[in-house]
Amino acid sequence: MKRRETALFRRVAIIGLGLIGSSLALSMRRGNLAGxxxxxxxxxxxxxxxxxxxxxxxxxERAEEAVRDADLVVLCVPVGAMGSVFAxxxxxxxxxxxxxxxxxxxxxxxxxxxxxxPSGVFFVxxxxxxxxxxxxxxxxxxxxxxxxxxxxxxxxxxxxGVVDRVRVFWELCGSRVAxxxxxxxxxxxxxxxxxxxxxxxxxxxxxxxxxxxDRRDLVSYSxxxxxxxxxxAASDPVMWRDIFLGNREESLAMLDRFLSHLALLRDxxxxxxxxxxxxxxxxxxxxxxxxxLEGQETGAVDFGRRSRSR
Amino acid sequence: MKRRETALFRRVAIIGLGLIGSSLALSMRRGNLAGxxxxxxxxxxxxxxxxxxxxxxxxxERAEEAVRDADLVVLCVPVGAMGSVFAxxxxxxxxxxxxxxxxxxxxxxxxxxxxxxPSGVFFVxxxxxxxxxxxxxxxxxxxxxxxxxxxxxxxxxxxxGVVDRVRVFWELCGSRVAxxxxxxxxxxxxxxxxxxxxxxxxxxxxxxxxxxxDRRDLVSYSxxxxxxxxxxAASDPVMWRDIFLGNREESLAMLDRFLSHLALLRDxxxxxxxxxxxxxxxxxxxxxxxxxLEGQETGAVDFGRRSRSR
Numbered sequence: 001m002k003r004r005e006t007a008l009f010r011r012v013a014i015i016g017l018g019l020i021g022s023s024l025a026l027s028m029r030r031g032n033l034a035g036x037x038x039x040x041x042x043x044x045x046x047x048x049x050x051x052x053x054x055x056x057x058x059x060x061e062r063a064e065e066a067v068r069d070a071d072l073v074v075l076c077v078p079v080g081a082m083g084s085v086f087a088x089x090x091x092x093x094x095x096x097x098x099x100x101x102x103x104x105x106x107x108x109x110x111x112x113x114x115x116x117x118p119s120g121v122f123f124v125x126x127x128x129x130x131x132x133x134x135x136x137x138x139x140x141x142x143x144x145x146x147x148x149x150x151x152x153x154x155x156x157x158x159x160x161g162v163v164d165r166v167r168v169f170w171e172l173c174g175s176r177v178a179x180x181x182x183x184x185x186x187x188x189x190x191x192x193x194x195x196x197x198x199x200x201x202x203x204x205x206x207x208x209x210x211x212x213x214d215r216r217d218l219v220s221y222s223x224x225x226x227x228x229x230x231x232x233a234a235s236d237p238v239m240w241r242d243i244f245l246g247n248r249e250e251s252l253a254m255l256d257r258f259l260s261h262l263a264l265l266r267d268x269x270x271x272x273x274x275x276x277x278x279x280x281x282x283x284x285x286x287x288x289x290x291x292x293l294e295g296q297e298t299g300a301v302d303f304g305r306r307s308r309s310r
Numbered sequence: 311m312k313r314r315e316t317a318l319f320r321r322v323a324i325i326g327l328g329l330i331g332s333s334l335a336l337s338m339r340r341g342n343l344a345g346x347x348x349x350x351x352x353x354x355x356x357x358x359x360x361x362x363x364x365x366x367x368x369x370x371e372r373a374e375e376a377v378r379d380a381d382l383v384v385l386c387v388p389v390g391a392m393g394s395v396f397a398x399x400x401x402x403x404x405x406x407x408x409x410x411x412x413x414x415x416x417x418x419x420x421x422x423x424x425x426x427x428p429s430g431v432f433f434v435x436x437x438x439x440x441x442x443x444x445x446x447x448x449x450x451x452x453x454x455x456x457x458x459x460x461x462x463x464x465x466x467x468x469x470x471g472v473v474d475r476v477r478v479f480w481e482l483c484g485s486r487v488a489x490x491x492x493x494x495x496x497x498x499x500x501x502x503x504x505x506x507x508x509x510x511x512x513x514x515x516x517x518x519x520x521x522x523x524d525r526r527d528l529v530s531y532s533x534x535x536x537x538x539x540x541x542x543a544a545s546d547p548v549m550w551r552d553i554f555l556g557n558r559e560e561s562l563a564m565l566d567r568f569l570s571h572l573a574l575l576r577d578x579x580x581x582x583x584x585x586x587x588x589x590x591x592x593x594x595x596x597x598x599x600x601x602x603l604e605g606q607e608t609g610a611v612d613f614g615r616r617s618r619s620r
Contacts, residue, residue, distance in 0.1 A: 080584075104534075129533055129534045130533060131534075132611045133598070133611065133612070134611055139611075148533055149530060149531055149533070151531075188524075188527045189531065191524065191528055191536075192527065192528050192532055192536045193531070193534025193535040195513075195535075195536075196513065196534075196538065196539055197535050198572075198575060198579070199509060199539075199572070200535070200538070201591060201594055202568065202571050202572040202574075202575045203505075203506065203509065203568065204594035204597050204598070205571065205575070205594050206568055206571040207597050208590075208593045208594060208597050209571070214498075217498045217501070217502065218501055218502050219597070219600050219601050219604055220459060220488075220606065221439050221498060221499065221502040221503070221606075222502055222601045222606045223439055223458055223459070223607070224414075224439045224441075224499060224502045224503030224506075225503040225504075225505075225506035225542050226503065226505075226506045227598075227601050227606060228506065228510070228538060228539075228541055228542055229506055229509075229538070230597055230598035230607070231538055231612075231613060232535050233591070233594040233597070233598065234595045234598040234599075235591075237588050237591035237592045237595065238588060240587075240591055241584045241587045241588045241591065242584075244579045244587065245579065245582055245584055248580070248582070251579060252576065252579060252580060255576060257516065258512065259569075259572075261515065261516040262508075262512040262565075262569075264512075265508060265511065265512045266562065269508070269554045269555070269561060269562060270558070272555055274390075274551045274552075274555055277551045277554065277555075278547045278548060278551045280511065280518075281511060281515075281543070281545075281547035281551065282547045283518045284514035284515050284518060284540070284543040284544070285543065285544045285545075285547065286518070287517050287518050287529070287540055287543070288443070288514070288537075288540035288541065288543065288544040289544075290529050291529050291537050291540060294529055294530065296529065296530065296532045296533045296537060297532065297533070297537045297540070298615045300615075301443065301449075302442045302443070302541075303541060303608075303614065303615055305608045305610075305613055305614055
C-alpha cells in the first residue's frame, strides 16, 4: 500500500480496540489516513495494551472526549452493543462528521444506530469481511484488510461524496470495496460467514460435550479433519453471540437450507449411491480452486500449516 | 528422525502411489526402512511421475512382481478397492511376510482382506491419521506422518512380535502409534474424521449448487468463514466416497449425533438464549487450545495462512 502525503481525515475516533479496531488503527497509520487517531476502550487493561502497542495518538476511557471534533467515528464493538455505546456520545459528534461501524450484521445495527444519528451527521455502515480467531488489541495487525472485501451498505439520503470518502478510506486500508443494500448484505453474510460459524461452533461444542474418553480421542485424532472446524469456533464468543442474535432469521434460514442439503448427502450415503457422491465431491473440489484463484484463500497445502515451501 | 544404519525390512512393496503411498516411500527412504522399495501403480502417468520423483527402487505395473519376495506389503489404495487389488496377488506373497494397509476404515477393509490372506502370511491393519487436500504421487512428502498418530488394529492370532515390527516401522516414519480394536477405530474415526468431512462436503456442495449470483458472492466473501470448510472438501473424491460407504453405519450415527447437537444451538439462536450460546462458544475455544497443546494443530493465527511471523 502506498502511503498518503497528507492525512485523509484530520481526526478519527475508533471506539473499541479489539482485533478489528486495533487492526484498523495500525492500517490507518500505515497509510497515513488520520492526522490524529483517538482510541477508546472502557477497560484499563485494554488501554494499557493499546498504549504499549502505540495504537493511537490519544487513548480515552470516555468516548465523548474522543469523538469531539472527530471527522470520522468508527464503532468497532460487538453488534449487540452498537446502540448502547453510541447513544451517550451521539450528541458530541460534530456536524458534518461521518459515523461508520464494522459490524458483521447490518440490519440490526442500522436499526439500532440510525435513530441516534444527529441531523447533519452522516452514517455509512461498513463491514470489513476479515478477521482471525484471535481477540483483543494485541491480536491486531496492519495487513488484516489487505485484499479482503469491505462491504458498504449506503443508506438513503447520504450524499454520494460522503460514501465515496468511506470507500476511499477502506481502499487505503488495503480492502476491495463492494456496495449492496442492507438486506442483501445480511443474506450473503448469513451464507458465507454466519452459517459456517454456527456449524463449526456446533461441531466443536459437541466435542466439548463428549465424555472423557471420547473427548480425548477427538483431540488426539483431530488431524483427521475435526481440527479444521475449531479455528472458526475459537473466535470471540460475545461477538458471535451478537451476530447470531442480530441476524437470527437469515442465519436460521441458511441453516435450514444447509440441513436440507446435508439430508441429501445422508440419503446417498445410506443408500450407497457412490456415483452421485463422487460427482458431488469432484464438484466441491472446484469451489475451493475458485476461492484460491480469487485470492480469498491460500493455495498452500494444508492451509500452509507446515512451514515447508510446498 | 534418526536414520537407521541397516534397513528395517529387506524389501517393501507399496501398492498405490497416491498421497499416502508416495509419502510413505519418501518417509521410508528418509529413515532407511527398506533395502528395496518396490512401487506399484496401474497407471503409466503415475509411474512416470514416481520415476521422476525417484519414489521407489523399482516401479511395477503388475503388483505380483512387486510383492514376490517382499517382507512387507502395504496396500495404499482407496478402501473400496483393497479386496479387488489384493485378491489377484495374495498367492504371490511369500510365507512369513507382513501385509498391511493404510485404510481410513478398518471394519470393511478387514472384512475384504482377511479371507484373502494366505496362511503363514500376517495381516496387520494400520491407519496413519494424516493427509492433506492434495492427491497423487507429486503430493507426497517425507514429513507427512511426523507427530501424527498411526492406529494399528491387531487381529487375533497374529504374534505380538509381528505387530511390534509394524509399530516400529510407523514410529520410524515419524508417527505416534496407538492400538485399538477394529470397532473402536471405526467409531473414533467416524467422529474425528468422517463426520467433519461429510459436513464439509455438504457445505461446499451446497455452495456449488447455488445460482450464479449467490455462488459468486460465496466465493468472494468466503474469507468470512466458508473457506475453512473447503480444504477438507478438496480431498480425493474416490477415497472419500469409499470411506463413507465403507464406514456407513458409524458415519451416519455420528452425523445424527451432530444433527441433534446442531438442533440445540438452533433452538438457542431462535429463542434468543444469548447466555447459553456464549457459554458454549467459550467452551469451544478451549477445545482448540487443547488440540494445539497436543501438537495436532498449528497455533499460528489463521492456520498460518499469512507468512507473517505472528
